[in-house]
Amino acid sequence: MSSLPLQSTPPHLLEMDPPALSAWFTQHEEPSFRAKQVFQWIYERGATSFEEMTNLSKPLRERLGQSFRIYKSEIIRRGVSSDGTVKLLLRWPDGATSECVMIPTETRRTACISSQVGCPAQCRFCASGIGGLVRNLTTGEIVEQVLRISAEATLAGGQLSNVVFMGLGEPLANYDAVLRAVRMINAPWGPNIGARKITISTVGLPRMIHRLAGEGLQINLALSLHAPSDALRQELIPWAERIGLEQLVDACRHYFEKTGREITLEYILLHNVNDRPQHASQLASFCRQLRCNVNLIRYNPVEGLPYERPASEAAHGFVEALRRHGVNAHIRTSRGLDIDAACGQLRRKELAEAGTNSVP
Ligand code: SF4
Numbered sequence: 488m489s490s491l492p493l494q495s496t497p498p499h500l501l502e503m504d505p506p507a508l509s510a511w512f513t514q515h516e517e518p519s520f521r522a523k524q525v526f527q528w529i530y531e532r533g534a535t536s537f538e539e540m541t542n543l544s545k546p547l548r549e550r551l552g553q554s555f556r557i558y559k560s561e562i563i564r565r566g567v568s569s570d571g572t573v574k575l576l577l578r579w580p581d582g583a584t585s586e587c588v589m590i591p592t593e594t595r596r597t598a599c600i601s602s603q604v605g606c607p608a609q610c611r612f613c614a615s616g617i618g619g620l621v622r623n624l625t626t627g628e629i630v631e632q633v634l635r636i637s638a639e640a641t642l643a644g645g646q647l648s649n650v651v652f653m654g655l656g657e658p659l660a661n662y663d664a665v666l667r668a669v670r671m672i673n674a675p676w677g678p679n680i681g682a683r684k685i686t687i688s689t690v691g692l693p694r695m696i697h698r699l700a701g702e703g704l705q706i707n708l709a710l711s712l713h714a715p716s717d718a719l720r721q722e723l724i725p726w727a728e729r730i731g732l733e734q735l736v737d738a739c740r741h742y743f744e745k746t747g748r749e750i751t752l753e754y755i756l757l758h759n760v761n762d763r764p765q766h767a768s769q770l771a772s773f774c775r776q777l778r779c780n781v782n783l784i785r786y787n788p789v790e791g792l793p794y795e796r797p798a799s800e801a802a803h804g805f806v807e808a809l810r811r812h813g814v815n816a817h818i819r820t821s822r823g824l825d826i827d828a829a830c831g832q833l834r835r836k837e838l839a840e841a842g843t844n845s846v847p
Contacts, residue, residue: 496580499627500529500555501634505676511554517547526676529557533638560631572823573639576834579604579628583621584834586654587632589639589647590822597649598636600629602665603656608690610713610724612757614789615655615834623661629668633678647678651686653709655834658687659695666699669706682706688753691730693738700745708742709751709782710735714761715769723761736776743778750779756802757786758795767805771812781809781816 500508505526509519524542528534535558537548560577563584567573573589588599603623609616632654637647650672652658658665669685671677688709689696696708712735714720720727739750754770756762774781783806786796797805802818809816 496559497554497556499559499625499631500525500557501559501630501671502625502627504671504674515550521547523676525551529634530677530679533634533641558631558634559628560635562635566823568823568825570822571643573636573643574823575635575639577632577635581622585624585628585632586834587636588654588823589636589643591640591643591645595648596640596643596645597651598633598640598647599651599653600632600636601654601656602629602652602658602661606656607660608657608724608726610690610711612713612723612755612786612789612792612794614792620656620660623664624656626664626667626671629664630671630677633668633672633680637678647680649684649686650678650680651688651709653686653688657690657692659689659692659699662695662698666702669704673704673706683748686751690724690726691735691738693730693734696735696738696742700742705746705748707748707751708739708746709753710739711753711755712770712773713753713755715766715773719761719766723757732773736773739777739779750777752777752779752781753784754781755784755786756797756805758797758801760794762797762801762805764804764808767808768812771809771814774809774812774814779815781814783809783816783818785818785821787821 505522508522508525512519512521521543525540528540534540537543537551537557540548560579562575563578564576565573571591575587576584577587578584583604585601585604587601590597590599601624604621605618606613606615607620609619633647633650640647652665665687672680672685673682682705686707686709687699688711690711699708714723717727717731720732742748743750752774770781783802785802786794788794788796806816806818
C-alpha cells in the first residue's frame with residue numbers, strides 16, 4: 488500500500504457518532520442535544536454545510552465550521568446514464584479518487600459504494616484491481632458516499648433504499664472501517680437503511696466471513712465466486728491461490744447458520760472462459776452445498792483487458808442450465824453501460840487522462 492501524505496484538514500464529521508459529537512459539545516460548554524440537531528440536519532434534511540443549520544446560533548455554526556468538515560470529497564465527474572444510473576467519481580483531500588453509483592429501479596434506489604481506493608484482490612478481469620490497492624477508505628468516507636448517492640436518489644425523485652458494498656475494493660480487507668460504517672448507515676440517527684437492505688460483497692476471506700457472522704447484524708453477504716472450480720478461480724482471481732472453494736463453503740455455511748441470510752453468489756459471465764455448459768453443471772454442484780442464489784452478470788468489457796461480454800443467448804442458456812439443476816439463478820440487468828458503470832472504469836479513465844496509471 489502506498490503511503491500518501493494526508494493533508495491536514497479538520498476532522499470529518501461523518502466519522503462521528505452521537506456519543507462522540509455530544510462529548511464535543513459538552514467540552515465546548517454547549518448542551519449535548521445539539522449533536523442530535525446536527526445529525527438531523529445532515530441525515531434527515533440533507534444539509535451539506537453548517538450554515539444551513541438555522542436552529543444553531545451563528546457563533547456556534549462558525550465554530551463547528553472551523554472544527555469539522557461535513558463533506559470531504561469533491562465530485563470531479565458525474566455521469567448520468569440513459570437508464571437513470573448515476574455514477575460519481577469523488578476526489579478526497581489527499582488526491583485519491585473513488586467511485587460510487589446510484590442505481591434506480593422501479594422499486595429501489597441502490598447506492599453501490601467503494602470500500603477502498605483501488606483493490607488488493609486484482610481480479611484479472613476488473614478495472615478496479617489494475618494498479619492494486621492505494622489505501623483504505625475511512626468510515627466517514629464510506630458514509631459520505633452514501634450521502635452523495637442519497638442526494639442523487641432524491642434528485643431522481645426517490646429515496647435511497649439499499650446500500651451495496653460492490654464498488655472499488657474488498658470490504659472485508661478494510662473490516663473495521665466498513666463495519667463501523669455499516670452500523671452508522673443502519674443507525675436510526677443516521678441514513679437509517681435497514682440491515683437487510685445492506686449487502687457486503689466479498690471475493691471471499693473466510694476468517695472475516697466468520698467474524699462478520701458473529702456481529703449480530705442481519706446484513707446480506709454476496710460472494711464473488713466467478714468460477715466453479717479452484718483451478719479456474721485461481722486463473723481469474725489471484726487471491727484464490729490461498730483460499731480454496733472448500734474453505735469458502737464452510738465460511739458461507741457458517742454465515743447462513745448464524746444469520747439466517749441466504750448467500751448470494753455473484754458470477755460474472757466471461758465469454759468462452761466460464762460460461763460453457765460444463766461450468767454451469769460445476770456451479771450447480773457447488774450450489775448444492777449451500778443455501779444460496781446466483782446472480783449472473785454479463786461482463787462489461789474493460790479496455791486493455793482480454794475478456795469479452797458473452798452474447799445474451801449464451802447467458803440465457805447458462806441461467807436455464809442452472810435452473811434445470813434446481814438452482815435459483817437470475818441474470819442481473821447491466822446498468823449504466825453508456826457511462827463506464829463497470830466498477831473502476833471511470834476512475835481508470837480519469838487516471839489515464841491525467842497521464843498516470845498509478846496512484847492515487
Ligand atoms: S472484482 Fe472486486 S475484488 Fe476483484 S479486483 Fe475488482 S473490486 Fe477487487
